[in-house]
Amino acid sequence: MSERFQPPAQRRPWPLLRALGPRWNSEDPWGEPESGPPDGSPPSPGAAALMLLLPVTMFHLLLVARSGPARLLGPPPYLPGLEELWSPWALLLCLTWLGLQAALYLLPARKVAEGQELKDKSRLRYPINGFQALVLTALLVGLGVSAGLPLSALPEMLLPLAFAATLTAFIFSLLLYLKALVAPASALAPGGNSGNLIYDFFLGRELNPRICSFDFKYFCELRPGLIGWVLINLALLMQEAELRGSPSLAMWLVNGFQLLYVADALWYEEAVLTTMDIIHDGFGFMLAFGDLAWVPFTYSLQAQFLLYHPQPLGWPLASFICLINAVGYYIFRGANSQKNTFRKNPSDPRVADLETISTATGRRLLVSGWWGMVRHPNYLGDLIMALAWSLPCGVFHLLPYFYFLYFTALLVHREDRDERQCLQKYGLAWHEYCQRVPYRIVPYVY
Ligand SMILES: NC(=O)C1=CN([C@@H]2O[C@H](COP(=O)(O)OP(=O)(O)OC[C@H]3O[C@@H](n4cnc5c(N)ncnc54)[C@H](OP(=O)(O)O)[C@@H]3O)[C@@H](O)[C@H]2O)C=CC1
Numbered sequence: 001m002s003e004r005f006q007p008p009a010q011r012r013p014w015p016l017l018r019a020l021g022p023r024w025n026s027e028d029p030w031g032e033p034e035s036g037p038p039d040g041s042p043p044s045p046g047a048a049a050l051m052l053l054l055p056v057t058m059f060h061l062l063l064v065a066r067s068g069p070a071r072l073l074g075p076p077p078y079l080p081g082l083e084e085l086w087s088p089w090a091l092l093l094c095l096t097w098l099g100l101q102a103a104l105y106l107l108p109a110r111k112v113a114e115g116q117e118l119k120d121k122s123r124l125r126y127p128i129n130g131f132q133a134l135v136l137t138a139l140l141v142g143l144g145v146s147a148g149l150p151l152s153a154l155p156e157m158l159l160p161l162a163f164a165a166t167l168t169a170f171i172f173s174l175l176l177y178l179k180a181l182v183a184p185a186s187a188l189a190p191g192g193n194s195g196n197l198i199y200d201f202f203l204g205r206e207l208n209p210r211i212c213s214f215d216f217k218y219f220c221e222l223r224p225g226l227i228g229w230v231l232i233n234l235a236l237l238m239q240e241a242e243l244r245g246s247p248s249l250a251m252w253l254v255n256g257f258q259l260l261y262v263a264d265a266l267w268y269e270e271a272v273l274t275t276m277d278i279i280h281d282g283f284g285f286m287l288a289f290g291d292l293a294w295v296p297f298t299y300s301l302q303a304q305f306l307l308y309h310p311q312p313l314g315w316p317l318a319s320f321i322c323l324i325n326a327v328g329y330y331i332f333r334g335a336n337s338q339k340n341t342f343r344k345n346p347s348d349p350r351v352a353d354l355e356t357i358s359t360a361t362g363r364r365l366l367v368s369g370w371w372g373m374v375r376h377p378n379y380l381g382d383l384i385m386a387l388a389w390s391l392p393c394g395v396f397h398l399l400p401y402f403y404f405l406y407f408t409a410l411l412v413h414r415e416d417r418d419e420r421q422c423l424q425k426y427g428l429a430w431h432e433y434c435q436r437v438p439y440r441i442v443p444y445v446y
């Protein structure tokens, strides 16, 4: 604590975090939020509001994408009744999908990786078979379609499916909350244990909820939502082919770019074990809803938009958009791989020549290569790709740019959180890194 760097007085935690959090420790605003029962503070309105706002936003996007004007900022075209949202078939499909992905998760893995050290000095083990699950799902879907499975009917079911996924996420979070009541204190997440029911339900109490070796957070973060997202994209492409004779170039680009992104995440699955979601955050409604509903139904928005609003796209422009996506991917993958290689083995010849600064923890920080350009080069690459996914939808609607806008806000917020954690971990060394690499995400801009 004594050598911890004191942050500049004018920097305050983000308003969203303060609205979300039960109490911010004013003595140490850069440290963890205090846990333990709240000192009579009122229930967290931020968490309750987000719990309503996130599903409402998702349904708004789904409804607007299929409406003629497709106005992101206008009112929804109509308010669907319960009979349009609720379908036992959609719930069955949703649960079957989860069951299939769980079965694929349990198949023998090419590798079993160890996670970061936990409070009790133990390490959890995780199967590395996400890419295998993607390939097997593709084979099963291919077999199903050739046997007459009506995949192109899926877009008609998006509303009830999204409703079923939201319901599943809600019930699942409730079970996770109850499970955490009997979990030992060492299994609880640093945040999400304030004693405020709504806040804790939202953020999640247990760090790595498991039954035997089945890790729910790790499973949900990468499998059902990400693979579900590309499956929905594929169904939209097939329906477009049925409606218009063949899929449009714009639809091919969106499908191709997003498939590359998902395949990359599953190929480099082990890297997710060092993200703050796995190391630091509890598993509650935010992540459960994010993984099971938000990712598949809102990340497929561009393909949904294109089905109902076909966009002409010539090869010259398409090639330019491919170039933007390639640049984004190059930065994203280069930065992530450089850091992962360095963290695994700093003397690896691919990173051994990079300049670093030492920290009191014994870990070093890269200050050249991608991590010497900005402090979060991987976010920059991710944002450039997000832009490339929207451009095939033209520039006359804001709706397909929703992902880019939301993602910018998410990454700026995430970057701010990560900075505070790194400042706490690395103290003065982090301060030195910030001085040597002054920009956070976009060189000379931010
Ligand atoms: N599509 C989506 O919805 C989302 C995508 N993402 C993507 O997921 C990926 C992972 O992101 P995320 O988990 O946020 O964080 P990062 O992969 O950026 O990891 C941040 C950590 O990297 C280490 N680090 C930071 N600077 C340096 C340095 N100079 N040298 C060495 N190590 C450093 C620190 O951890 P330590 O020192 O402890 O190793 C820090 O906590 C990103 O590519 C991001 O774009 C993320 C969120 C949502």
Ligand SMILES: CC(C)CCC[C@@H](C)[C@H]1CC=C2C3=C(CC[C@@]21C)[C@@]1(C)CC[C@H](O)C[C@@H]1CC3
Residues within 6 Å of the ligand: 054, 221, 222, 261, 264, 265, 272, 275, 277, 286, 287, 289, 290, 291, 294, 295
């Ligand atoms: C519903 C809320 C607004 C926010 C929910 C956030 C989640 C959707 C994201 C939190 C971190 C994520 C990561 C990924 C997907 C989105 C969520 C789950 C990746 C798996 C995407 C692919 C990357 O290669 C790795 C990412 C890790 C973090």
